[in-house]
Amino acid sequence: xxxxxxxxxxxxxxxxxxxxxxxxxxxxxxxxxxxxxxxxxxxxxxxxxxxxxxxxxxxxxxxxxxxxxxxxxxxxxxxxxxxxxxxxxxxxxxxxxxxxxxxxxxxxxxxxxxxxxxxxxxxxxxx
Numbered sequence: 001x002x003x004x005x006x007x008x009x010x011x012x013x014x015x016x017x018x019x020x021x022x023x024x025x026x027x028x029x030x031x032x033x034x035x036x037x038x039x040x041x042x043x044x045x046x047x048x049x050x051x052x053x054x055x056x057x058x059x060x061x062x063x064x065x066x067x068x069x070x071x072x073x074x075x076x077x078x079x080x081x082x083x084x085x086x087x088x089x090x091x092x093x094x095x096x097x098x099x100x101x102x103x104x105x106x107x108x109x110x111x112x113x114x115x116x117x118x119x120x121x122x123x124x125x126x127x
Contacts, residue, residue: 006118011068013111019046019073020104026075027097030088040085046073 026042033039049071078086 008068009114010111013107013114015046015050015068015071015073017104017107017111019044020100020107022046022073022075023100024097024104027093027100030093031090031097034088034090034093038085039088041078041088042075043078044073045076046071 023044023046026044030041053068053071080086
């Protein structure tokens with residue numbers, strides 16, 4: 001039971017860190033190409049996949065580790081309904097960059113605390 005909880009927590013945090021890292025790359029590419037004609041804005045798709053996995057958790061009440069292993073953040077191009085590229089708005093990208101940086105730092109802190117809890121459990125268990 002504890003192994004399943006530990007694995008699910010760690011896997012979720014690592015997936016979220018991967019998504020934030022990929023999002024950083026997408027935002028950096030958007031900023032770098034803000035003035036480029038014909039550039040197609042990039043974004044990362046991950047949260048919608050995570051919400052779907054959470055819904056399955058709410059439906060059956062158990063953690064399906066297989067549902068986590070099927071999740072993967074991916075970069076997608078952003079276009080309007082007619083297929084035209086969505087223009088890059090530099091101020092919005094800079095705000096997204098700041099938000100993503102804070103989010104990444106919070107995820108790192110959560111992972112660090114998770115490992116600290118495991119370390120405490122192991123070291124106190126030896127006493």
